[in-house]
Amino acid sequence: MSSDPVITFSHVWKKYSKQQVLNNSLREELISFMTGKKYDDDLSEGEFWALNDVSFTVNKGDCVGVYGPNGSGKSTILKLISNVTYPNKGMITLQGRVAPLIELGAGMHPDLTGYENIYMNGTILGLSVKEIKYKMAKIVEFSGLSDFIQVPVKKYSSGMFLRLAFSIAVHSPADIFLFDEVLSVGDNEFIIRCNDKINDILSREKTIFLVSHEVDLLDKFSSCRLNIVNGRVDRCQV
């Protein structure tokens, strides 16, 4: 295992609001847009720190398990890595392309066929149309759905949907893969498939983030674990 850091969090803070209507946020954004003044340091009413001074590094080839109870900040970390949201304080540095598989099948449209959805979902995951054309046969074969690929996905069973989504996801050329609760939904055969594919990805010097609230599942795959409790992170080796 090499030791080039691909992801570095240094003193990252992220706050969220409990309020439904965020009247302040737009005003704050616009004022800071015009005056350069920042509102990031303090909590206003109804806000809380979802991540609290989080620091860690992840190296190339690591498979990181992220563990914590519901609402502890696991998904927030993935969102920060994939640039969906930004920290209020602190720095995040990334090296390489991120495949944001936060939710399998994001962007799939029920009215489109499996074939059409491969294009849709694939481009969302950062593949170009050319790459998808090139990998199409492999994606379809891996999903095991070649008989149903011209059927709208609204007629798929949830298992079929998942297979297709996973198949598109793992064919992404990214360097960092993020899986949020992906493993807890599949059946046994699916888990075995995932296992093989994850080992395959890791053997190519890529980095994987697995999120789950089941420790056993995480430890089966990952080489180190981030324990998150109330927005604070501890790192431990497995």
Added chain:
Amino acid sequence: MIKRLYQYRDLLLVFIWREFIIRYKQTSIGILWAILQPVSLMLLFTFIFGVVLHTTQKDYPFTLFYFAGVLPWTFFSGATIFSVTSLSSNFHLVTKIYFPREIIPLSGVAINFIDYLIGLAVYFLFLLVYGIPFTWNMLWLVPLLGMLVLFTTSVSLLLSALNVYYRDVKLATTFLIQFLFFATPVIYSIDAVSNRWKYLLFLNPLTFIVENMRRVTIEGREIVFWQFAIEAIGVILLYQVIYRVFIRIERAFADVI
């Protein structure tokens, strides 16, 4: 914007393609709707104002007069209505995956533009049928189209971004569109308006665009250049400001949506 989107061009194209497919999936006449919608609106206006109310609109043929107004209007209102809720209804994408957010409202502008181009082809057929001579001045249509697209894009970006924060925007847009319909010379000619109101109406870029689209295609006259320059600069500045604000508040979309 172009620089930012270049890297994501495939995603934008696939988004446009997806919306286009979905729009006409499970319809029986499919793409013909792109023609049927403006043509039926044009016929309706011609019937009401020409036959029922017996008004006259300059010395233009009725059908051409309304068609020329209805086409850009349908594009603008269609794209705006599509865009307003586009970001908030795609929240499952916005909160999970990063890509330049403007791709979503932009794909709405794009598919409505495709419909518009189809309608425009039919419009030129009408011009042929009415024996309107084709002149070089019709090329003015190209910068006018550019202005229309830029203005529609600005409005779509602004409303879709605001709707992420306040769902009031969606509700207010219904009224805004109706208001703009009457503030744009779609069913009347600007020449029928008194001078005092005329200047006010020209604050709406759509007024300038719609009026001059008629002028360059039906009359074959050129555009007054200084008027064009002022309106074009106005539209470009508006776009610049709105796009900058959009980029700024885009970062928080996933947190507030």
